Amino acid sequence: MHAPRVGESAVSLTSTTLPVVLALAAAAVFALLASGRPRVRRPWAATGARAAGLLVLNVLVVALVGAELNDHFDFYVSWSDLAGAQAATTVTHHGATARSAASTRLPSGLRPATSLPALPSPGERVQHYTVTGARSGVRGQVDVLLPAGYSTATATSYPVLEALHGYPGTTDSWLTGMGVEGALDRAVADHSIKDAVVVLPQINLPYAVDSECVxxxxxxxxVETWLAHDVPQFVVDHFRVRTDRSSWAVAGYSEGGWCAAMLGLRHPAVFGGDIVFSGSFTPEFSRGYRPFGSRVPGRYQLAAVVRRDPPPLAMWVQASKKDGYAYPPTAAFLKSVRAPLSVTTDLLKTGGHREQLWAGELPTALSWLGRSVPGFSP
Structure with a gap:
């Protein structure tokens, strides 16, 4: 059983407690009616009391059946989701507050740089690199989107967003389909978020292999070591960026959404913020690459990881209820969430699994990042 959500009752909609409470209440009302209670002398009052009792009993039974069906089919993830059943988008909160989760201090594994090399393409906002990871041995492409006016000559240090593409996808997918450059520039101009360095690493290694970032x-x-250690350290060694976890976030969509969730939950010392667009919470390997055979290791079963030892991480999770890939695992994952983990969900009534949808939700995610993770706050 998980802890209550922030702003909700002690008995959450998806907890195992709710069906028990409803069943006990129904049994108690039935016992009262069967024993002839309440005993009222006036016949008309007795009839009314009995009718009211039967009505309450029926409501409890229907609620019990509804709770069991919801637990099985994951129609709604919380009371607030149920209350907004007719809304196009429902926002829910689970676990701790986002700011407290992102502000928790953990020892960072990133080593501050003593000096920075020159940019390969001075004056351009997108820099291109081929990087070999010191710890992983992985060699892959890393593109970096710099803030407008970025200069190594100034003392300004920036927060970092590591953005992961899906499968199939390339490092420029966030620049083309997602439009991250324009979305971030507009959010900065609106004072919704602080300007940031956006890192765009290759995640399917070798190229075109559905690695699932493991x-x-x-x-x-x-690949996990490449993305959680080698790429962040490369960024620190080459750009004016901060190294505290409250100034680092990871984001991704589809396969990259799973990767972002996994990296944030397994490496909270690096990432204080986490943005997941239509991601899963367990790897979904294609037929061409199954590194673990038919059995996925427990460390990659994120619901179990969170149930056992939730990290202090601020997550923003988007899913569409029409998305068969993302919504069922998202709803199941939320049942395990408890403090110090914080999860804000952005649940869409319609939509699907497509880049255009995620690009439209990106401004909302960036605004959340600016409000919730201190290093990104303007």
Missing amino acids: DGPAGTPQ
Whole structure:
């Protein structure tokens, strides 16, 4: 059983407590009616009391059946989601507050740089690199979107957003389909978020392999290590960025959404913020690459990870109820959420699994990041 959500009753809609409470209440009302209670002398009053009792009993039974069906089919993830059943978008909160989760201090594994090399393309906002990870041994492409007017000559240090594409996808997917440059510039101009360095690493390694960003057995790509350690350290060694976790966030969509969720939950010392667009919470390997065979290791079953040891991480999770890939695992994952983890959900009544939808939700996600993760606050 998980802890109550912030702003909701002690008995959450998806907790195991709710059906028990409803069943006990129904049993108590039935017992009262069967024993002839309440005993009222006036016949008309007795009839009214009995009718009221039967009505309450029926409501409790219907509510019990509804709670069991909701638990099985995940129609609604919380009371606030149920209350907004007719709304196009429902926002819910689970666990701790986002700011408290992102502000928790953890020892960072990032080493501050003593000096910075020159940019390969001075004056351009997008820089292109090929990087070999010192810890992972992985070699892949890393593109970096710089803030307008970025200069190594100034003392300004920026927060970092590591943005992960889906499958199939490339490092420029966030620049083209997602339109991250324009969305971020507009959010900065609106004072919704502080300007940031956006890192766009290759995640499917070797190229075109659906890696799911995992560290496979010996002899397979160590993509998790590449994304959680090598890429962040490369960024610190080459750009004026901050190293505290409250100034780092990871984001992704589809396969990249799973990767973002996994990286944030498994590496909270690096990432204080986490943005998931239509992601899963367990890896979904394609037929061409199954590094673990038919059994996925427990460390990649994120609902179980959170149930056992939730990290202090601020997450923003988007899913559409029409999205068969993302919504069922999202609803199941939310049942395990408790403090110090914080999850804000952006649940769409309609939509699907497509880049145009995620691009439209990106301004909302950036605004949340600016409000919730201190290093991104303007």
